[in-house]
Amino acid sequence: MIYSAQDKKDKVSRFDTIRHSIAGIIRSPKSMLGSSSFFDVISTTEKPLAEQDWYHGAIPRIEAQELLKQQGDFLVRESHGKPGEYVLSVFSDGQRRHFIIQYADNQYRFEGTGFPTIPQLIEHHYTTKQVITKKSGVVLLNPVVKDKKWVLNHEDVTLGELLGKVSNKVSQITFQILKQYDHPNIVKLIGVCTQRQPIYIVMELVPVQVYPNMFEFEFASGRSFLQRELLPCFNGL
Secondary structure, eight states: OOOOHHHHHHHHHHHHHHHHHHHHHHHOTHHHHOOOHHHHHHSOTTSOGGGOTTBOOSOOHHHHHHHOOSTTEEEEEEOSSSTTOEEEEEEETTEEEEEEOEEETTEEESSSOOBSSHHHHHHHHHHHOOOSOTTTOOOOOEEOOOOGGGBOOGGGOOOOOOOOOOOHHHHHHHHHHHTTOOOTTSOOEEEEEOSSSSOEEEEOOOOSOOOHHHHHHHHHHHHHHIIIIIGGGGTTO
């Protein structure tokens, strides 16, 4: 049988299609294991870091530790002490471990292979189960997904006149408490911007033009609720 040049080209094209399909199956355990939310979360390296579900922005170290509960739980955050530096936080062997993501020669790495972006670095360690460092033996198992209900972008917030400042610790305590409660006489939480520093906590605007009697009643009602429900949260602080 004699094949024309076009026939040979078509056969090569079909062969390449089959080869790429097989390679895709080998690279993607999801196709063999069925649907997995973990793979859905992790296999989005084309998205920028801020859009990754496992990236929690500039949350404090102590808050990151509270989110890590099971072996292999992990998330990435921006360092509070060094803005612009990123940290991988992982729960491993009963401990919360924190690894600075090194950046040199346009590559992100821990101690092994480098990658041009943090999402590619994290996907590599997650899918291959390569240890973060040989000394630690830490392996990434479960991406901790951020709570998108309260997430706002800095670009969505228009800043007005600066009225005062509070510490990051106070801001985070305020956020953690207010997001748990809904009361007509307590200022409502709208959302929080943690993708980078400074952190913004956006709350309901309380109008200044409030009738004194109504304010006195609502304050008393809100204070009673706070004393009953919220003050225990501060025990031990």
